[in-house]
Amino acid sequence: MLASFATAALVALDQLRVNTLRTLLSTLGVMIGVGSLVAVLSLGDGMERFTRDEVERTTDVQSVTLSSRTGEMVEGTWVPVRDAPVFGRVEAADIARDVDGVKGVSLAVSATVPVESPRSGGRREASVTAAMAGVDQFSRAELATGRFFTRVEDARDAPVVVLSHKLAADLARPRAPEQLMGESVRVQGAPREVIGILAAYRGERSYAAIVPYASAPLLAAASGRRLLPIISVRATRIEDVDALRRSLEDWLGLRYGQRWERRVEVTTMARRLEQATQGVRIFKWFMGAIAAISLLVGGIGIMNVMLASVTERTREIGVRKALGARGRDVLLQFLAESVAISSVGSAIGVVLGSLIASGAILLIRTQTGADGLAPALSLSSVLVAAGSAVAVGLIFGTYPARRAARLSPIDAIRHE
Structure with a gap:
């Protein structure tokens, strides 16, 4: 099974090199999706780290603070606390x-x-x-x-x-x-x-x-x-x-x-850190979810390209099956091509997202003077973005691959 997948991967890479322009166009959606996701996660991690550093710099880790509450939420309405x-x-x-x-x-x-x-x-x-x-x-x-x-x-x-x-x-x-x-x-x-x-x-x-x-x-x-x-x-x-x-x-x-x-709020530094970073995390994952939508659009683009590829290579598929190739071999080949397309787009997208995040941070620092703010491209962010891209390639490549695997050798060879 491993040898079959390795062979399919090599054939897929050869096929991508043959159709360079199509490969670039099909990876465009994934590139934009991964780039957006990496940029948002990198910016969010950087802002979260900056917020944490600011709180730690100005707050004593050994202290507990008591502050009077000015109001409270009652059934969704802000009500002032008058006896604080x-x-x-x-x-x-x-x-x-x-x-x-x-x-x-x-x-x-x-x-x-x-x-x-x-x-x-x-x-x-x-x-x-x-x-x-x-x-x-x-x-x-x-x-x-x-x-x-x-x-x-x-x-x-x-x-x-x-x-x-x-x-x-x-x-x-x-x-x-x-x-x-x-x-x-x-x-x-x-x-x-x-x-x-x-x-x-x-x-x-x-x-x-x-x-x-x-x-x-x-x-x-x-x-x-x-x-x-x-x-x-x-x-x-x-x-x-x-x-x-x-x-x-x-x-x-x-x-x-x-x-x-x-009437009174008791706060430790751990609580302040949580309060300060919670909003940043919510914003980061909300924007990340929006950026992930472009990955789905990229997946649809991959599926369209793979369907067109199946149609163009119908005779090739028929010849391979007539020479003894199994449906599973054809399935693996087209899945490998789909994953290869998404992987190439993912790699370029990571670099693109890093550049976008660095440029955005530079702009923010110029406008606000927040010199301590810097992008934080963590391994987890890269893995989330790259893993999502590969998953999109697998999911949206499954239908074209199954369609190719189910072709009848005789009908495929007759295809013009």
Whole structure:
């Protein structure tokens, strides 16, 4: 059986070389289908990896966060949660005192407000976070120069600020961002001394600043809406994160009653990663399913070409059968030709899809500045695309092959 298939494959390759133009035309649909599928899967994998890296870069793997829910879905309708708790220093202190396995607690709230440098005249809308001292343990932020504010500065709402590297660079232009150190910048019109600048990182594209938590009322007034602070709780060890999450859930149950889940969301980094990447995965497979439709169109093209080939080679089939070839041999030959066509189209499609994905990523990076985004052509994506193409060749080549195998030798030889 193996020898018969090998012989059929060699004959199929010879037949493809004889009809080069027809082969190229018949592989066109498969090429487009596989290329589209590879491009979509490669883009999706790259976006998923980029999203995962961004979450991991900005989130502490040892922390659990508590955030107030703003609404919930009730029978398909979004209903605001009006009794959600507003966390503050009291709740943060109670958690640090009452919950086991806590290494540290932080409280933070964010709003978008203007930040400007009176000296250089630079002005940017930035995401300003008011946080308790020690926030650097949770944000995984590293300093390029300077320091974070102390507990004393946090308690008395010292007029200090830590800037992201991108924000500092834009405010200081044309000077170096480090030259802002010690200078005064205005955050929502209030002067603050720059005491630290965060380290730059690949793909940085947002303007951010950190001020003491006592400045939270200023951010709330600037945003014109109620801001809901988030509590971050750090476990003593990374192995204790799940135990800490359960302890926090017990604390919430005692504090807010049995239905606390509708008012507060408890999130670990694993959960954040899942939430961040779930939408990307759904989009990837949805677009992949659409791209796979073109593979079916390519399969129909292969079937049409193979049917035409059977008609043209009817006399050849009759002669082969008259000389002793079995129907199974003819079936294998035409199936091998169909699979060969889809395999050639698949190989070209993989290369084409890789080029399309690289070009699309380059365009996205140019438009958005997401330097960390890159195509991720995994072996599984290639195998899915190539395997689908071979399966299409087998499925759509079966009918023409069976039709050729069932031809009567006498009638086939008489065919004009």
